[in-house]
Amino acid sequence: MRAADAAAGAAAAAVGAAALGVELPLVQAGMGGIAGPALAAAVSDAGALGTVALYKSDRALAAALVERTAARTPRTFGVNVIPEVADRLLDQQLDAVLDRADRQLTVNSYGLPPQSFAERVRAAGHRLLIQTGSHRDARTAAALGAHAVTVQGTEAGGHHLGGQPLAELLAELRADPAFDLPVFAAGAVGTGADLLRVLAAGAHGAMCGTLFVATAESAAHPDYRRDLVAAAPADTVVTDRFSIGWPGRTHRVLRSAVTDAPAPLPSALIAWTTVMGTRRPVPRGSAAAPTVEAEGRVGEMARYAGLGVGAITGVEPVAAVLARLREQYARALADAGVPDEARTPDGAR
Known part of the structure; x- marks a missing residue:
């Protein structure tokens, strides 16, 4: 990587961090059932942007999730x-x-x-970050009044908003003179070197999901976390086999008997889990991820994972994961020849 590109990436990181009011321009993805108050607060405490997932919560549960997260972190x-x-x-x-x-x-x-939703967020003085999967949708997000956008490549775990690789999306936005919002990149960012790579390609930060699923504060099932630790990028696949409850989107998950079967396996009840305080059955093909409440054949559930899974080496606290990522980022800047005074954000010094 050229020193000039790395320095430009470091400068972009400062813009991304300021856009979200954080030290490190890294957003923890909202992952239904997995990203609860404990995970969101731990990420925010470590200097990035933690996110609590509201998913299909009703008003009472959404209020409780916001309150519980706020009680855990001052950030x-x-x-x-x-x-x-x-x-x-x-x-x-x-x-x-x-x-x-x-x-x-x-x-x-x-x-x-919806436009009315975006207007209410802005009117209340909160930041609006819209995740997109195409250049066109990023432009629409800007028109809606987003303060920043996330562009998601097909390298990302979870449900996909588009069908393009991340580098292609970043190149399109970088070449658009009319687009001037901070951009966060989602897809295969698992190390500090990965963060610098997307910054040098035109992003102002990154959104990570897989990296945080295996952390100690995650609400993921222990078997799911163990499988992520053992997995390599080749152990993930893009499929449409987990569409019950969330149709119409392909998704990247860990391979399993469900994904690798030449034809969809017969419908069957494979597990039970708790949703909004109620115990519910999980049919094969459900979009539900295996949380700590899941019981049954969790290996056949939707174990979302992106190509950054190879960066996971164990189940660790969020603070340790992000401390290592900061060190890796600082080292990548140094290796690229970026001088100390140009190394931003603060966590990279």
């Missing part, structure tokens, strides 16, 4: 909403956020939200 954090699956709950979730927020938050929308 800013994010709340993740998914307009296409929340449906009629979306307004209830936003009502809860606006009612219970005791500081400026980042409302992180997976996909384009």
Whole structure:
């Protein structure tokens, strides 16, 4: 990597960090059932942007999640909403956020939200981060009033908003003179060197999900965390086999008997889990990820994982994961020949 590109990336990182009010321009993805208050608070305490997932929460549960996260950290954090699956709950979730927020938050929308939603977020003084999967949707997000956008490549774990690799998306936005929002890159960012790579390619920061699933504060099932530790990028696959409850999106997951079967396996009950306080069955093909409440054949559930999975070497506290990422980032800057005074954000010094 050329020193000039690395230095430009370091400067972009300062812009990304300022856009979200954090030290490190890194956003923890909102992962339904996995990203609870403990994980979100730990990430924020470590200097990045933690995110609590509201997923399909009703107003009461969304309010409780915001309150519990706020009680765990004095720092800013994010709340993740998914307009296409929340449906009629979306307004209830936003009502809860606006009612219970005791500081400026980042409302992180997976996909384009309604215009009225975006207007309410901005009017209340919160930041709006919209996750997209195409150049066109990033432009639409800007028109909606987003303060920043995330562009998600197909390298990312979880559900996909588009079908392009990350480098292609970043190149398109970089070449667009009319697009001037901070951009966060999602897809295969698991190390500090990966962070510098996307910064040098035109991003202002990154969004990571897989990296945080295996942490001590995650609400992922122990078997899911163990499988992530053992996995390599080749152990992931893009499929459409987990569409029950979230149709119409492909998703990157760990390989299993479900993904590798030449045809969809027969419908069957494979596990039980708890959703919004209620014990519910998990059919084969459900979009539900295996959380600590899951019991049954969790290896056949949707174990979302991106190509950055190879960076996971054990189940560790978030603080240790992000301390190592900061060290790796600083080392990558030094290896590229970037002088100390140009190494931003603060955590890279």
